[in-house]
Amino acid sequence: MRTDRTLTRLDRVFARLDREPERPAHLEIPRMSRHRTVLFGSTLGFYLAIVVAVLTTSWLVRLDWQIMFFRPYEQWPELHAFLDYFVVLGQRGPTAVMVAAWLGWRSWRQHTLRPLITLGVSLLLLNVTVGAVKLGLGRLGPHYATQIGSAELFAGGDIFPSGHTANAVVTWGILAYLASTLRTRRYLSVLSAVVALGVGATTVYLGTHWVSDVLLGWAAGLLILLALPWFEPLIAVAEAWILARRDELRTRLRERRAPVPVPVPVPVGVRPAMYPQRIPAVEEEPPVRKPVGTGRGAATVSATSSRTTAHLSSPKPHTVRSERTPVTPVGGRRPPHPERVSRNPSARPLAGG
Template sequence: MCTEPQPTRLDRIFARLDREPARPSLDVPRMTRHRVVLFGATLTFYITIVLAVVTTSWLVRVDWQAMLFRPYQQWPEVHAFLDYWVVLGQRGPTAVMVTAWLGWRCWRQHTLRPMLAFGTALLLLNVTVGAVKYGLGRSGPHYATEVGSNEMWHWFQAGSDIFPSGHTANAVVTWGILAYLASTPRARRYLSALSAIMSLSVGLTTVYLGTHWLSDVLLGWAAGLLVLLALPWLEPLISRAENLLLELRDRWYARGRAGVPATTPLMPVGTPAPLPATVGTARESAALDAAPMEAAPMGAADETPPVHEPAASARTTHTTVCLAPAPHPATADRPAVTPAGTRRPPHTDRADRTTGRGTTPPARPLTANGQRDT
């Protein structure tokens, strides 16, 4: 029984993407002059913060003053709330929430660009921020060893990967990508303000909890903003990746369709399975071979030899024929075999005894007067 395969969830998603003949054109941000100037200013600020920390400038003194102030002791009533609020900067929970939203956007707009842009931004963020973290090796406030020092180059100590702040940079990129992918200018302005508030609050929360220096937060803001400002340069790469994925999807879908067998009508329950043509031909040949041997009398097999069908005719056919198994004939339906003569050998002595004992002699002819001739 052959049936059409049921479409999977992935097939339904791809069918949804192809429901419209052409995907709607989206407002893709371009690297304008204003964006280039803003990118250059942010990069300058980034380098300035790094140099200020490396040279143990006034910024390092501000870091120590904020740490010794211990904000978590000054306002302990908000400590429990901020412990949960800082989760909005962790990469795992925020990535799940934003992925769900962007997945719905992909479904509605029939495009893969939102998910590809978000994945590209996260990849760029991990590479740039991770390289600086492990390259500078700065220890956090809880692992500080000397008051007034910049706590740099501690590569092999615990907690030496906090510069820049990963929570702050991730908050900037994760919530800022919503503004970057906004469909209208009005939605982009509102989402930009919301992402700025989220990233600022998450960064200051890490300072309150004592897990980051203030300079870590400043560098995290700059790192996340650089990633968002550099995304328009990567839009051609995102577009090529989308076209490649859709082309691979089409090839895979066409290959799956080519491997599906032709649809055959359903057979009712209880119908015997069809047999190949070669099996049916062999049965018919066997029946033809056996029929003359049953119907012909003994001694006649040499006179009329059975006619066999050539074996080549059974092998040359390639057409599938569905044959139901033929019922076996009952014993009463078989033709009776009548022998031409008796097979018992003659017994001469028995015939002589019968003639001598009880057999009547042959009649004699009568004469004219009615008496038998003696």
């Protein structure tokens, strides 16, 4: 009986991710090609044209007022509840957290910090460029407009260009920029474009932005995505520096966690177990000088020497000098002499003989 089950699309996706422990070697870092350069120049021209059209209060400003008076949220009120939640996809905080979580997991799987650093660089460029234009032009939004037909510039506002739209283009477009395969990059490019267009149109529907704000927001976000290849060398340097600091920190932590050997006090008279116990050497007896005489005295000395040699060669265990019984030579201290007459008081000769 076969027990194989049909793999779902989700199973195939996770199986593919499991086979990708490192960054694919075939994936090339995007370069500033001729095609990308042409797109960047065209988008920059469109960006400047929108700014000039608003500054000169051209037909684009009149279109802004016509759509504002049309009030789309009153024409289609049934979409209001859904679009209130959909516009969150353009808010910087929630979208940055979601995309950073995904790219963080990709960085851990691929053993590289490039996705997270690229996201940080793109958000930094977005805040600097869009924020500077917002504060510099100071345009008011539709709900705060004071003069009909006016561009409402330099009035202390911060609505031009649309931050929601530019953030949607950059945040979701960075996923397509960092895609692993060409097919995935195409799918994510279409998805990010749909989300960015939807967020921009939603802000116009809700009446929070002019049409010109949304157009400039699309152009501002696309300029950042197209300019990212110029920052790839900087991203590589930042990644190498961060990894070097991480390795230094790991080395320091390992050195701090390494156990320090503590010397163990050894009691007096006890040798450590790492050194072998030595058997005390047996001190040899001083050599016995042979006396001048011969005969019985010489025989006695020879017998003493043989007993000492037999004692040393015996298989008995050696003992310390202080524990051995002293050896006393047999007989008197003075060796006997054959010609010496014993002192017997009864054998003393009589005087006068």
